[in-house]
Amino acid sequence: MEFELIAHLAAHPDRVYTRRRLMELVWQQTPTGDLRTVDVHIARLRRKLGPEHRALIRTVRQVGYALNRFRSIA
Template sequence: MVVRRPRLDAVFSDHAPAPPRRAAAASGPGSGPGSTAAGLVVDTEQRTVTVDGHRLTPLPYLEFELLAHLVGNPLRVHSRRQLMEAVWGRPDTGESRTVATHIARIRRKLGPGHREAIATVRQIGYKYDPRLARVA
């Protein structure tokens, strides 16, 4: 069971909460949130993932959240601990391969053109780099 805690910046902020984000990582002209151009599009409002114009079968909750987090913060290196806290909502004990297992499943589902875009940064964690994707 995953318990989602409110973010502290949302709790203590004087500002209204930000609208739900759409993480788009499409490439090519006319690309943007919800674009059907070649590339990877993660729509967090409808919880869909589109790869090269083809919608993937719905991802399990945590796989989707992990992919959306990485794609929503491109080129940023995330440690395993940061990912556990951001996606799972609990601290990483360092005793399991949970993050690595979920990353491997996501890569398999993205296919050969986009799996390379989720890069492993040795001894640190993972990052999403859209420049590494091989778009057909």
């Protein structure tokens, strides 16, 4: 699910998704209870991205998550 999650966020950079919407789009199920599973997957992705890239996944407080658009460094 981590791959599907980051792939979806990468396909729509800078777009903020609620936990509920991510469950619907990525897990393809209607959330009925705790949405913290999304938080757990985001935390795992950030650990795998490492300190240099973990900030690519942006937390929008009280809303959800977004993937920051990749910017080239010149």
